[in-house]
Amino acid sequence: MSQINMEVSQKDLQLNPNLKSKPDTLTRIFFQKFTKNKLAVIGSIVLFIIIMSAVLAPWIAPYKFEDINLLDKLKPPSKEYWLGTDRYGRDIFTRLLYGGRISLLVGFCSVAGALIIGVSVGAVAGYFGGIVDAILMRLVDIVISIPSIFLLITVVTIFKPSVANLILIFALISWTSTARLVRGEFLSLRTREFVLASKTIGTKSYKIIFSHILPNAMGPIIVSATLLVGSVILSEAALSYLGLGIQPPTPSWGNMLEDAQNYTVMLKAPWYPFFPGLLILLTVLCFNFIGDGLRDALDPKTIE
Amino acid sequence: MVSYIFRRTLMAIPLLLGITILSFAIIKAAPGGPVAMLMDPKMKASDREKFEEKYGLNDPVYVQYFKWLGNMAKGDFGESLIKRGTPVSELILNRLPNTLLLMTVSFLLAVLIAIPIGIYSAMRPYSPLDYTFTVGSFLGVATPNFWFGLILIMFFSVTLGWFPTGGVATLNAPFSLWDRIHHLILPALVLATADLAALTRYTRSSMLDVLKQDYIRTAKSKGFKEKKVVIKHGIRNGMIPIITLFGLMLPSFIGGAAITEKVFAWPGLGQLFIDSAFQRDYPVIMALTVISAVFVVIGNLLADILYAIFDPRIEY
Amino acid sequence: MKKPAWLLLSLMLVLSMFLAACSGGGKTNTTESPKGETKGTEKEETKNEGPVQGGDLVIGSTGAPTMFNPLYSNDASSSDIEDMIFSQLMGSDIGLNTVKEGNLAETYEASEDGLEFTIKIVENAKFHDGEPLDADDVVFTYNIPLSPDYDGVRKSYFENIEKVEKIDQYTVKFTLKQVDAQFPVVSLGFGILPEHILKDVPIADLGEHEFNTKNPIGSGPFKFSEWKDGEYVKVVANDDYFDGRPYLDSVTYKLVPDANAILAQLQAGDIDYYAGIPQPDVPTVESYADAAGLRLESGLALSYTYLAFNQRDDKFKDKKVRQAITHAIDRKAIVEHVMAGLGEVAHVPESPLSWAYNPDVPKFEYDVEKAKKMLEEEGWKPGADGILEKDGKKFSVEVKTNQGNKVREDIVVILQKQLKEVGIEIKPQIVEFSSLIADIDPGVWNFEAIVLGWSLGIDPDPSGIFHTKEIEKGLNFTGYSNPEIDVLMDEQLKELDKNKRKEMIGKIQALLAEDQPYTFLYYPKEFRAMPKNLEGYEFHPKAQMYNIHKWWLKPE
Amino acid sequence: MTALLEVKNLKTYFKKKKVNIPAVDGVDLKINKGETVALVGESGSGKSITSLSIMRLIPSPPGEIVDGEILFDGKDIVKLTENDMCKIRGNDISMIFQEPMTSLNPVLTIGEQIIEVLMYHQKMSKSTARNRAIEMLELVGFSRAKALIDDYPHRLSGGMRQRVMIAIAMSCNPKLLIADEPTTALDVTIQAQILDLMKDLSKKSDTSILIITHDLGVVSEVADRVVVMYCGQVVEEASVDDLFDEPLHPYTTGLMGSIPSLDGDVERLYSIEGTVPPPEHFPVGCRFAPRCPHAFDRCRNEDPSLITIKGSRSVRCFLHGDKEATL
């Protein structure tokens, strides 16, 4: 049987020369397109290194992040302290590794939370439309219209700034853009012919949402998520500036940068702010580049 | 058009109500109150109660809200609880011009830099300069304001002495336009860098889209040179999606500059917002959220009007 | 069709420029005449060493004032400016003694029983509008907080006053309800308000009256000139000041909310005088002071920083445990590393500057072994993870402090490190100020331990914080109670003999030190940066503007 | 008759991952003055790329004319500078496109879009140009041209927009009008209007037309001569009568057989097997061979060349080629 099939396939291949001999899986197309974007590839590699070193912090770090060595305050980078020390003589390299854990954890988890809220709200609004849509979108408008700095300050005050609460807070504040995006995608996808085809088959609504619409809306959702991770990391830094970020002595890139935003430090130890700043920049940059790459790679239009 | 604006304004009322309810609920849920600021070892609880009673802070929250709403409907934002006796409207009006000036200038700065860059990037995508602009604009977005601001002050103001360290104008000097501009440059620059990236990216992708359109091909087939094609046929079409972004940026007009304002001692509404939130100066906070919401409404309206101006297909 | 879009944008810009220009323009109208230079004088080219008139001094502040009425305002910035605008009956000197010199009181007499005070005021004092200041103004001022309609925050300062009477045009008599040793210090230090302006204002409305913000009129060395919210407050010399015209022509109180930016402004010369330099930054300021034309004056500040324990918590009920914790804390190291060495270790809730300071109290010096032993005696044994345990409960403490105070955050971090040595786990919690205050509110008491500071009054009475009666409604938020001390505290307030009172307060201090309701951490040293050529300056630990009318800028 | 445009061995390649994709691979084409030539083929045959190559509007970097000449009025367009080409585009050669809905700039009035060409190429003043634009609009059949000139394109239907496109294209009296599928997006009744208009205008102004279409009906309606393309090559060229009488290339025959007739019934449509291969997968030998029912070994190995037969027509096929070639 396989022989017959092969024969037919030969002919098919000849008649349809654009058919490749091996089937293209979505993953492979994804990688082909993604790897075309050099910045995205570089971004992924750098981000991978950053994530791995954060994950492996306890094994890589030469010191403990809370180890204070008051005799070695604000030392410049040296053999002993690769990236120098902070105001308590703590090793900056170590704190960066651990800080990455917190910053990335907060970034990822908040965005995951924001996605859960945003996708649910957006999907319901976009798929069902009408009055449900109107009400949900007004809610989104309301949350968007209140200045985020005010929301951050007051909500942090209410919940107290622990890591878990910060994640909750960022999720509560940043779901709106996802909701709008998902709604838009749903609005346009629900009239697409393959969705209509599924309806004529008699497929139920929830199945259409999860099996047909959502997978096709994933591209923009993931892209916006990558951008959101960067902005959450920056928001955490801003909160730290207001003294409401991650609680010391637990390091985060944001509170390290805030700690370094000090006249004395900036005059006498300019390398200190440089490193957390660089990592925030790199991470945000990587996420943005990856987002760009994902946009192209996940766009169903470009698959076709 | 007029009826459209009227309708939109009416439709904004539920939005405004929603915003005030949510803000009121949040700020009341935050522990502490304005009197906490007035802590004094000699102060007695009874004194505090008197104060709270006077300002109705012991009423149930919904009563406070409706009282506030009633006054606001009459155009009365009340008086500050911290700067007692100062009408909230006065506090805000004092600072509104500063905020508007800073935000408008930084916004224009961002627009003036971002749009040409975005257009260039779209015309020569994936060129070395395009990559440079991309990395450069993200650099701006990934640098926290508070840190960038201080760096600029230390370098340009303290070390080089090129710019003032902060404030809106030189103390005790007569008004001079140059002096005001001089004070504006650094904070506007800090704020603009944050918006720059988003604007550049949007312009780029929007222009990329436009340049693929059929009418661009038509314009080329008319024999126009690339520059003329892009300028005359591309830009106006490319700006249409950017207007949405303008609309989205407007909510940040009030609160968005808070940190930059603080670093540059710029007496704007953002700082007032943060201070009031920390001090639980409820009337000020509520007035600012209302103003911010009004800004959003006006911003969206303005965006709609701009849409109509840029895009003749849209009629109201 | 394209034009309107750009027109609209440019219109917006022009409009906002115009609005801003208007507010700027307003400024030029109210400023007397532009004084070009901040330093130096032009008028008198005298070569002798005597004081010289002229100049504007720019004082920096991170806090913004709220209003200028001493009976209602309650923040440091407001009182800085009130100190310049208003004059008061009595004040304190740099040795913290209550004095009448330089103030409105010309003579000051107390009756035998200590219930009546007769004060004669100077006859040449005038308000800034030219009206003379007399007994009517004093009586008027003191009757405000005595009124039941008064809704300000200062009522308790006047609670003990029975009545205030005018004896003659320049003499007033205060009658007290009971003997009060701190009366002259606490109650007579308030600025006198002008009766002729405010007499018709209902007292219930006084807190909101525009006198407080738009047009405060006092009799102090400087006249209110202009307040630009969020920017600066400007005062100009009062030529008719009863103690002589100030040498400075004007003082500009400039607001720079960011603590780091203010140091940059100081270095750039945009600020001449700043009293709030964080101790860790003092070496930095010192390093650029010379180049920026600055000098630093320093002295102990009238305050102390502490670690307070919630004594409703089982862990802290026992004073042995509290003592052990103090033993475990290396306060010298904290001063050394957090404060750049600029402070002194504290043992009692009173400044060494005070006449009532008792250096001879029980001290719990840094001794980890002793701390461990004491804790073990109390039943705290190290668990598997090295953290002490008792009855299955870990010795884990959440230590709160307020957001926005870097030094306190640093202390918590170091405390965590130090207390870990004895097996106590510290969980830092940095809380926004308003909500921290709500946490220590009577009835709430939502904290285990807390790092804060108390700013001290000139009078050494400690009862506001440690008296049992202050638990329910006052500031004894730790719930500390010692009947023996309560009695002593009540008695010392009635003791008019300063030496006897000093002895009683000293005893209280010793008992408090023994009980350790707080771990008293340190007394900070305060540094004030000012122009090198500022003369006539005296360091007063409580008032940064002390005798400002005597300050003058020496021509270079 | 003199040739207005002569395309010789035009090769337009697209570079994709360093591979050259021969979208147009050696096309020869000739258009005489006043003549209407139809370029026929399915999607992927390279007909649009050919027309864009003539306009020098191939998106470059990826696209590039790698070989051949395009002689227009004796000048080789391929060698012109971009500046000189700008003077020809829209003036001597103009073009209309398939999608009238998107080919007009939505934010400019119809008038502006006509006037700008006149001001640019004919150096007219704004008011003269405006008058001329009104004339042009009247010429393409708008009765209320004066009102229409200040309208925006979105107010017009597809047919009206295509007429505006024609007005723009004809405003400078071009020598050659390239119409790329001008009626494909239009309804039949509208298509009839547009085809009539084009015929009419070319007669009046002696403009040569290169019409690109896949619709053989349209071809027979307007063209004098037909060029059939397949896979980037010309496979057959003939006068319109000859072609419909006796298509020579198996592809042309197949194409004609595939179209259901409006007049008569056939039980079953003829259908060509398979699909047009994309340019990166053009087969060796005759490019139609894999789909050709008459293909023999030679077709699969050897590339047939375009040869002239019967004097006026040519075909690229071994079935016809050899007899004539040996002559």
Add this chain to the structure above:
Amino acid sequence: MSVTTAEGMNEQAYKKESDYILEVKDLKKHFPIKAGFLQKTVGSIKAVDGLSFNVKRGETIGIVGESGCGKSTAGRTLIRLYEPTSGEIIFKGRNIAKMSEGELRRSVRKDIQMIFQDPYASLNPRKTLKAILTEPMITHSLYRPRERMEKLNELLEKVGFNPLFINRYPHEFSGGQRQRIGIARALALNPDLIIADEPVSALDVSIQAQIINLMEDLQEDFRLTYVFISHDLSVVRHISDRVGVMYLGKMMEFASKKDLYEDPLHPYTQALMSAVPVPKKKGVQARERIILKGDLPSPANPPQGCVFHTRCPAATEICSQMVPEYKELKKDHFVACHLY
């Protein structure tokens, strides 16, 4: 299996129930236009405005019309993708116009399927062929899992597609191949009626013929009934048994293929036919062409009276005032025109 012609079916089924598999009676679909203050409904786009026709089992009904005439809306309303505004859709004796979605799913969905115009948009780009083709079977719990694969292979063979490709994604195939997949999906449930909405208009000429031939073959094999919607008069003529001509949401003329094409009665039908350019044939005189003035009026604001009168070369006074009756002029030849 023998070829069952429409007539043959007709005779057999006549005695039993109704010989029509589908009867459409005065079907209307109006889309509301919202405008003004508070977004009230101020009018409606009368996309389909009183459509009546019937479909016999086994035949192919062609529906032609220019873009915007409502033919696609009609198709989607028939299959209840749009809620009909009014009218009846009687499918196998039951009115499905007002049926609940649940009941539709249980009893009707399986029997009516649709083939869409755009072979690119009608297949979910993120699903393999296997997933696309088994979805209908899974939804209706048809066959056991193993049988599904067999059925699937059978289906693919029927549409001329190599079953080897079932694990590939739609983007790997050309338009013609995708349209085959779309057809296979529609067949997966063994439907009685297939509504084909412009199934070949997005395809190249040579592919178009392949698909038309395939559809004809499948009709025989599966005893299918087609409603074939297209703007292409030649294609409709080729495939249909009876043809309806729509204009602005209304049926202008409805007749057997022969009647309609050889003797079109309605002026619109005549104009439409004359406008189609046809390849020249030797000796055949070019037909006289009727060029219609202007464009299609907006369906939101259709002309009074006969909707075609604004463009009709034969329009008279009455046409602008009265809506012409849709009447059976000859046997099975319906027309809505005042001329008759």
